[in-house]
Amino acid sequence: SFLREMRETFSFLAELFGAFLVQCLMLCQCSVTYIILRIRNRSKPIPPNVFPLRDFSGPGHISIIIPAYKEVDTIGACLQRLNDCISEPNLVEVIVVDAGGGDGTMEKVREAAEGSLSGLTLRTANLPHDSKGGRGATLIAGVAASKGDIILFLHADTVVLPGFDGLLRSELAKDSVLATAFSFGVNRDSVVAPIAGLAWMEWTVNIRSSILELPFGDQAIAMTRQRLDAVGGVPDVPIMEDFELVQKLRRIGAAGSGRIKTLDAKVLCSGRRWQEKGVWRTNLLNQVIMTAYVYFGFTPAQIYSWYYSVPFLRSGDGKTKAS
Template sequence: MIDSPSQGLAPVGAIIFTRYPKPGTTKTRLTPVLGPRGAAWLQEKMTRHTVSQLRAWRKKSGGWLQIRAVGASPKRVQAWLGQDVPVQSQGPGDLGDRLLRAFQEGFAQGVERLVVVGIDCPELDEETIAQALQSLEAADLVLGPATDGGYYLIGLRAMAVKRFTPLFQGIDWGSDRVLSQTLERGQDLGLGVRQLSPLSDVDVPEELGVWQRARYQTQPMISVIIPVLNEAAEIGQTLEEVLTGENLEVIVVDGGSQDKTVEIVQGYGEALSTPLRLLSSPAGRALQCNVGLQAAQGEWVLLLHGDTRVPRGFDVLMREVLRDEGVVAGAFELAVASPAWTLRLVEWGVRWRSRWLQFPYGDQGLFISRQRLLQLGGVPDLPLMEDFELVRRLRHLGKVAIAPVAVVTSARRWERLGVLRVLLLNQLIILSYFLGISPKRLAQWYHRRRG
């Protein structure tokens, strides 16, 4: 239901257009790298960020604020975003129809100057809203240009209500011509037009860094620590994906490889600007991780297996997860690089264990603040089960969160031993560990069984 005019609305107002973050229906151009649930997760984060900025504007200005959503009922959206901001359905039709309806209903309530914003531009803040509304004291139409050819904000004043109805007709919504066509239409209608400063939005993978830079003035550096031993077949692709991140260092710790692992890593170190260091240590994943930890300089650490590929935007997701209150560490979901249906069952089991038991394993890419890991004494110095024991200790300190996107790990051990045998080996190792059998003895038995 629309707010009643008797509530005494302020003469200025703002409306937020958003979509309920249902996987597969939102931010679909990010799906190839984040997956449907990861894209929906980012949609939720971006919506909350925009609503927070507009709440700050409302508190300072006393203006009227409303959310208009698609994809869910107003009641569900209000349960998601809070009860303090009224929610209305955007209604049927294309974007032009929905914008026209929003302005008409807003003006019908007594608002004199009104802006509508989307949630795609994380640089949009309360000052930009105030500037737009101030521009409407003299102009009939104000537009905030987005760098992709659309606009992140459109504002109108009620004095021009009789002239703006055709403004939203004949626009190629979703194209890079939206801004130019709207400007042309506004001039044809005799509207006085002002433009704000351009802002970048986040719609495609290449724009994920925009969210990160706008969200945080300083991005904490990430140290990616990769222990390797004879990973020539996989390490190149692992590094290719890792090096798409921003503000990070990569530390590869070799445990005595006899193949071309070292040469491959050195080749990447010479060709790229991202800091990449190659260290050496005796073999042993825990020992190699701790050698890397002592050399690391980042605020946060990602412990990554040499045969595991991170998703594009992994650094953005890490920073978001670790900033949540109560989260002490995180990991990604797991995908196995094989079309075998039996491995889809493995992925389902990993997702269930990670999310409901908060118990990810090392092949999911564990991330944590470097200081916290040092306070814990580093990665437990065990020849086996080091990741299991680390997560056990972390769970006593707080939540171990799971980013809703997957790393992709090699299928080689499942293909070599068989899915059932790998699962049985893993469960026997865990049971034996709980029964008090020493990790050294377990490691000897485990490696014999793996051949």
């Protein structure tokens, strides 16, 4: 029993040390990229239509875009949370985009729309018939079906907190705020045992997001429709669409148009991936992928095949430069 406890303690400390090193590596790599990006883009022209920020057509309607691929186990709880947390439901629409999977996700959405969540403006959207799919195409389909002044991209397993919609309206009405992301947290209810380095990871991710202006999709990125259109919309790539969109915003921010603001309010994402492989293994893979993409010219289709271990069949790679 004593030896087992010692082994478990040693294993936990080793995982903790690994998480410390990997997250330090992440901050160093992201800092170098950020400095280079700002130097390269500080004198470039700001795209038209970024300024002036137009008044909302109404009091600031929000369209929440939820990409759904095999989310049958999460979509019901996601919609219920939104129903409970939206402060002004008459000013919010939720659009769930069917990304395939055929597991009954969209049936659950339709049941929710007709049942207990009938007070929530809830609609569905589908990918165009000629679409090859992928994350970017899914978000594009959601935006095309939306009507709001503000677009919020939300993962189905991300937990929002009460009143988030009012906070988005007040922040995105400011000229200096190009986009927002919520502070990052991991939903402790989604893990069954302590995960070494989890709190350290949360802290470093929020440093990356707030100081280096590099949030990812699990932080619920939001912006006005005007500014999304001004930067060319969501990139039509199978993966890395959140990174590519944020890079567009960072470039015009470096030219003097504003910044991506990380809000103090948190959203909580599922801890399943870190529970399965640990913090350092999961995040080291993410850093290898990011390095391959940014510095070695790997395409989104190649990254997709690598990450999911299946080929992405599509003509062209749709990639834009990462810096």
